Amino acid sequence: MHSIKHRMVISFMFIIIITVIILEFFLIHGIRQSYYGSLRDSLFSQLQTATDLYVRYFADATLAENVLNNVDTFWKQIPAQVEIIDMQGQVLMNSRGTITDLTPEMEDVTAALAGRTASWVGQVPYDNEKIMAASAPIMVDNEQIGVLRLLASLREVNHEIRVNAYRYLSFGGLVVIISGLVSLILANTLTEPLKQVTKAAEAMAAGNFQVKSAYRSRDEIGKLSETLNYLAGEIVKKEELKNDFISSVSHELRTPLTSIKGWAITLKEDYENKTFLQGGLNIIEKECDRLTEMVTELLDFSRFVSGKITLKKEKVEITALLAQLKMQLAPRAAREKIEFQVLLPETPL
Missing domain, CATH: 3.30.450.20 (PAS domain)
Known part of the structure; x- marks a missing residue:
């Protein structure tokens, strides 16, 4: 080639x-x-x-x-x-x-x-x-x-x-030789930046997105170098976002699983209080629904990364959320003899 x-x-x-x-x-x-x-x-x-x-x-x-x-x-x-x-x-x-x-x-x-x-x-x-x-x-x-x-x-x-004629031909040959050397130097000045950008691109292709193309210029190759660096930065951001998302989802999965396991252990005992029993079963059902929703979110993760999903922000009532968390974690706290208190304001937040 x-x-x-x-x-x-x-x-x-x-x-x-x-x-x-x-x-x-x-x-x-x-x-x-x-x-x-x-x-x-x-x-x-x-x-x-x-x-x-x-x-x-x-x-x-x-x-x-x-x-x-x-x-x-x-x-x-x-x-x-x-x-x-x-x-x-x-x-x-x-x-x-x-x-x-x-x-x-x-x-x-x-x-x-x-x-x-x-x-x-x-x-x-x-x-x-x-x-x-x-x-x-x-x-x-x-x-x-x-x-x-x-x-x-x-x-x-x-x-x-x-x-x-021989004189002019000799001069012409000298011009061709000098022009050839100048062309070689000019080609080097044009291709050397391409080599630098190619080297950086090969490192990025190998997975090293921390490397940056050092070539800086206002020409087309400089623009290519800037675009390549921007691409690497965006890939790093997307990778960090993915890792953060997986970490967050893992944490979110652990919370309902902990609640389900706690209530499952609690309900092994024979409770005559049907209200308490019904509340525990409701929590297990809700946590299962949460798990199903999280699995759906995981399936939608690829769409989120590609920008096909737009986040819709909504206001959350903190008081109700804290009350729900208290009910979820109370059995485990009691089992492990941990004093678990949730202080709620009188007015909803």
Whole structure:
């Protein structure tokens, strides 16, 4: 059985790990977009400068003539690989000397032939690393004569992205470890009070209601601790009430039994006084009725403990009660030679 502490730590760690993974994903994705965006902007800027130079100084000749004459002034200072493409999509010049066929996947060329500046990230046959290509139309007198294309390797950019990704992943792992330790400490602070309350509850379950839960707080566990202590106190009160009731009933049973036994011994003798004899028999009958009533009360005791019986208080005439007690105990007092007197006031109490 998994403890609450174990489940809490697992739950905390699950939430933390999922959160870190999501943050790492967006962070690394953002870094990649930032690096790629910076390189793209740089290529677009170089394209703009190169095409402006071409239009300003080399627009008198055709694009094919400039390539044939090895005119490279307008792109010579560009560190990226340069390609010049005619309107038929043929590569007229490649600064690396490697001319490959263009494919439809190279979206930057397709867009540039349509008059738009665009970029593309993909693979080329002569490089194992991905490249970023940016193409722009070459416009002369509002007429497009070709496409200028720049290609830059993503090897260094991807390396920087990987280095930063490793750093963030390491930091994320450190965050997970620290968060795990904090979760363990937090789980301990939450489960330790539960252990104290559970220990007190186990002692109470074993019958020791004198033990008290020592945890005090205003939270739910503190409320549970107070409720448990209150429950133990109520059980002790009910136990004391039961014991007092049994003691009282035992005493009450002893009194009529004593009276019945006394009169039974007295009536063994042959009394000619029928009035005295009748009085003794009446007392025995009344005491039997009292015993029957007490037995009924004992049967109702469980209902009394559970709160299903409400005590109904009535006034008792003390004078009549004392007179009855005198008559009950007189035979035993006479038998044991005890002077038994009951002083009654003239007015009833």
